[in-house]
Amino acid sequence: MIDITDRVRNKELRSRIVTAEEAAAFIKPGMSIGTSGFTPSGYPKAVPLALAERMKKEPFKINLWTGASVGPELDGALADAHGIAFRMPYQTDKSVRNGINSGEIDYCDLHLSASAQMARYGYMQKHKIDVAIVEAAAITEDGNLIPTTSLGNAASYVQTADVVIVEVNTSQPLELEGMHDVYVPLDPPYRLPIPVVRPDTRIGTPFIPCDPAKIKFVVATDIPDKTRPLAPVDDIAKAMSQHFIDFLDVEVKEGRMPQNLLPLQSGVGNVANAVISGFVHSKYEHLTVYTEVIQDGMFDMFDAGKLDFASGTSLTPSPDGQKRFYANINEYRKKIMLRPQEISNNPEVVRRLGVIAMNTAIEADIYGNINSTHIMGTKMMNGIGGSGDFARNGYLTVFFTQSTAKNDAISSIVPMCAHVDHGHQDVDVIVTEQGLADLRGVCPRERAKLVINNCANPKYRPLLLDYYERALKETKNAHTPHILKEALSFHERFVETGTMEKK
Numbered sequence: 155m156i157d158i159t160d161r162v163r164n165k166e167l168r169s170r171i172v173t174a175e176e177a178a179a180f181i182k183p184g185m186s187i188g189t190s191g192f193t194p195s196g197y198p199k200a201v202p203l204a205l206a207e208r209m210k211k212e213p214f215k216i217n218l219w220t221g222a223s224v225g226p227e228l229d230g231a232l233a234d235a236h237g238i239a240f241r242m243p244y245q246t247d248k249s250v251r252n253g254i255n256s257g258e259i260d261y262c263d264l265h266l267s268a269s270a271q272m273a274r275y276g277y278m279q280k281h282k283i284d285v286a287i288v289e290a291a292a293i294t295e296d297g298n299l300i301p302t303t304s305l306g307n308a309a310s311y312v313q314t315a316d317v318v319i320v321e322v323n324t325s326q327p328l329e330l331e332g333m334h335d336v337y338v339p340l341d342p343p344y345r346l347p348i349p350v351v352r353p354d355t356r357i358g359t360p361f362i363p364c365d366p367a368k369i370k371f372v373v374a375t376d377i378p379d380k381t382r383p384l385a386p387v388d389d390i391a392k393a394m395s396q397h398f399i400d401f402l403d404v405e406v407k408e409g410r411m412p413q414n415l416l417p418l419q420s421g422v423g424n425v426a427n428a429v430i431s432g433f434v435h436s437k438y439e440h441l442t443v444y445t446e447v448i449q450d451g452m453f454d455m456f457d458a459g460k461l462d463f464a465s466g467t468s469l470t471p472s473p474d475g476q477k478r479f480y481a482n483i484n485e486y487r488k489k490i491m492l493r494p495q496e497i498s499n500n501p502e503v504v505r506r507l508g509v510i511a512m513n514t515a516i517e518a519d520i521y522g523n524i525n526s527t528h529i530m531g532t533k534m535m536n537g538i539g540g541s542g543d544f545a546r547n548g549y550l551t552v553f554f555t556q557s558t559a560k561n562d563a564i565s566s567i568v569p570m571c572a573h574v575d576h577g578h579q580d581v582d583v584i585v586t587e588q589g590l591a592d593l594r595g596v597c598p599r600e601r602a603k604l605v606i607n608n609c610a611n612p613k614y615r616p617l618l619l620d621y622y623e624r625a626l627k628e629t630k631n632a633h634t635p636h637i638l639k640e641a642l643s644f645h646e647r648f649v650e651t652g653t654m655e656k657k
Contacts, residue, residue, distance in 0.1 A: 550583065
């Protein structure tokens with residue numbers, strides 16, 4: 155067994171060190187489990203793997219709450235064992251996605267800032283959290299938990315659960331201690347204003363408060379985070395980034411943005427990382443970040459001297475980015491703070507700080523509505539994540555998408571989104587590699603022309619213009635011109651022929 159004696163500083167808790175199998179044996183069918191983890195960072199690994207092996211021998215299911223997506227040792231292992239009955243609030247695992255779309259797994263997709271308080275409020279009585287499984291770098295003398303590479307909802311799950319199981323992971327460096335700022339708001343009617351006034355404001359503790367009496371088991375592990383590689387920054391991503399930076403240049407010139415901009419927020423994934431990387435070669439300096447995930451592009455900005463400070467809830471680097479972070483952790487730790495997602499995504503804080511919200515879309519329609527979650531309107535992809543938290547409340551809200559998908563067989567700009575996660579009222583700017591549409595203060599008919607002419611791929615632009623002009627004529631210049639029987643024909647056309655080109 156891995157020796158974690160020096161990391162379990164509370165001597166009484168050392169007597170509760172057990173194997174992953176012993177801890178997993180405590181989990182009962184139908185229990186609701188809340189875990190640490192936000193993206194494949196800081197999530198428990200050994201106990202879920204042991205639980206999945208047990209489920210293969212004696213089939214049963216549990217309900218699973220996390221911070222957001224997690225790694226394959228948790229989501230993937232339990233889904234492959236057919237052990238998840240209910241899942242929330244966000245996921246990216248293929249096996250989980252297949253389970254959701256086949257009806258095997260019930261999935262509750264919701265704004266990430268709301269998920270912790272739902273647990274505390276008791277709204278989810280059917281799935282009240284029985285056990286919290288949390289990864290920690292160490293346990294303090296008082297029994298408090300030192301988180302690892304994410305915070306997510308771990309603090310609220312520890313507070314809410316009846317029992318806590320702690321995985322002490324020796325692959326996570328002790329230098330992470332002190333990087334966290336754990337603050338759990340009081341619930342109404344006792345809630346106070348959250349006193350974050352800048353991205354670097356510290357308002358909480360560097361540990362997750364935990365009553366040692368709650369800790370049932372401590373498990374040793376050395377399984378590292380299963381980080382995901384990021385795609386190279388290609389010409390399409392560079393074009394999107396440049397369109398947006400050119401737009402910001404105008405905003406600064408017109409006095410709508412300070413010289414060092416406002417705090418940046420960027421969603422997770424290849425496009426988001428590529429867009430943020432574009433700031434490395436921009437003229438902007440002394441930037442700050444108030445976001446969910448801290449990815450490679452932000453390390454690039456640190457190293458280039460462009461970024462002063464980043465506040466998030468998770469470190470989400472690529473494998474190479476992870477190595478870079480660990481190799482320079484003593485420098486990066488001075489400039490990074492990890493908070494609970496309830497704070498990193500808090501709508502009031504986001505609005506007050508004036509965050510520039512940058513997220514990605516599956517598709518956008520000509521009137522500025524955004525689909526972030528569903529393929530062809532019915533199949534769940536990942537979930538809304540934190541994009542709604544930031545989109546509704548950002549000083550400036552921007553959505554990025556490549557103009558086409560499936561090797562140009564699908565237009566990402568469509569007459570009507572098959573599913574809407576972000577209404578046009580929450581969308582200021584849409585960016586593709588083709589260009590940028592500034593939709594602020596513009597009526598629907600003008601929005602349609604801007605989106606089609608600036609953002610649509612030339613291959614599909616004539617088709618979209620044809621639809622819009624006929625809709626305008628048929629509805630006699632209605633406020634939002636649509637021919638409903640044709641509005642979703644783009645999607646039907648792809649189902650029938652495999653392309654959105656006109657038959």
